[in-house]
Amino acid sequence: MSIAVLGSGAFGTALAITMGQVGPTLLWARNTDHVATMQSTRENALRLPGKAFPIDLTVTADLDRAASAEILLIAVPMQKLRAFLQDHATALGGKMLVACCKGMELGTGLGPLDIIDQEVPDAEKALLTGPSFAADIAAGMPTGLTLACANDQRGRLLQASLSTPTLRLYRSLDEIGASLGGALKNVIAIACGTSMGAGLGESARAALLTRGFAEMQRLALRKGAQPETLAGLSGFGDLVLTCTSSQSRNYRLGLSLGKGNAFDASITVEGAATAKAANLQAQELEIDLPITSAVAGLLEKRLDVTEAMSGLLSRSLKEE
Numbered sequence: 001m002s003i004a005v006l007g008s009g010a011f012g013t014a015l016a017i018t019m020g021q022v023g024p025t026l027l028w029a030r031n032t033d034h035v036a037t038m039q040s041t042r043e044n045a046l047r048l049p050g051k052a053f054p055i056d057l058t059v060t061a062d063l064d065r066a067a068s069a070e071i072l073l074i075a076v077p078m079q080k081l082r083a084f085l086q087d088h089a090t091a092l093g094g095k096m097l098v099a100c101c102k103g104m105e106l107g108t109g110l111g112p113l114d115i116i117d118q119e120v121p122d123a124e125k126a127l128l129t130g131p132s133f134a135a136d137i138a139a140g141m142p143t144g145l146t147l148a149c150a151n152d153q154r155g156r157l158l159q160a161s162l163s164t165p166t167l168r169l170y171r172s173l174d175e176i177g178a179s180l181g182g183a184l185k186n187v188i189a190i191a192c193g194t195s196m197g198a199g200l201g202e203s204a205r206a207a208l209l210t211r212g213f214a215e216m217q218r219l220a221l222r223k224g225a226q227p228e229t230l231a232g233l234s235g236f237g238d239l240v241l242t243c244t245s246s247q248s249r250n251y252r253l254g255l256s257l258g259k260g261n262a263f264d265a266s267i268t269v270e271g272a273a274t275a276k277a278a279n280l281q282a283q284e285l286e287i288d289l290p291i292t293s294a295v296a297g298l299l300e301k302r303l304d305v306t307e308a309m310s311g312l313l314s315r316s317l318k319e320e
């Protein structure tokens with residue numbers, strides 16, 4: 001089936017590269033000058049330098065041309081997804097849309113598939129998520145991802161169409177669990193990065209990762225997720241990767257917070273908005289998410305690192 005990737009950030013570009021290695025693929029970008037540069041240089045030097053485009057990858061600024069493909073991978077930042085869908089609802093209507101962004105929308109707390117439902121209700125939808133860095137995918141390193149789709153027949157079709165020799169997709173019917181796993185792990189990655197940046201050590205990070213996973217389960221299961229989904233690639237797998245590598249933008253933001261350094265505001269960090277949205281949901285649902293609350297407090301400058309860590313360590317003792 002024909003494939004187009006909508007969005008030329010690092011992850012979208014990486015997906016387009018790996019898809020273009022097995023068949024004709026379109027990569028859509030909004031900026032015409034950037035498109036012309038990528039097409040002539042055969043790389044995205046701005047977002048993914050050094051990763052050459054395969055011969056079957058074509059770059060375009062024509063959304064209608066890209067939307068003519070049978071499968072559309074939407075790789076735009078989570079907080080810009082709604083506006084993108086609204087701007088192109090006509091072209092995307094009735095299409096097979098695979099969301100490739102992670103997070104919760106600030107203001108609504110909704111995930112990417114919920115937003116697709118609202119803005120392009122006649123589209124067929126699925127979610128691609130899991131432990132992956134753009135550079136690894138583009139370099140052809142083995143990567144396993146979750147393809148979540150409530151329609152099993154459609155999920156099987158997408159799994160067969162999007163899997164490559166180095167990109168292995170596992171199906172799931174649990175769209176809620178896959179979406180929340182991919183969103184909430186970013187919040188815990190900020191916490192782990194903060195801990196390491198503050199010099200609190202590997203043991204503290206292990207505790208935050210583990211107790212953070214408990215928080216992810218607490219909220220996700222309350223919202224209807226399946227526990228096995230959170231224990232899989234889109235939950236625990238993505239959590240481990242994001243909390244242990246400086247390739248993660250969320251982890252790097254945490255490092256900056258822990259060290260008291262400024263962080264580049266131009267870098268998209270999905271966990272920042274998700275921390276605030278998840279904390280609000282936890283308050284509304286009366287769910288205890290102390291790590292998420294601490295991260296939200298740090299980002300909103302209501303807490304400093306010392307106060308956040310002291311608050312976590314001074315909580316009453318309890319069973320695991």
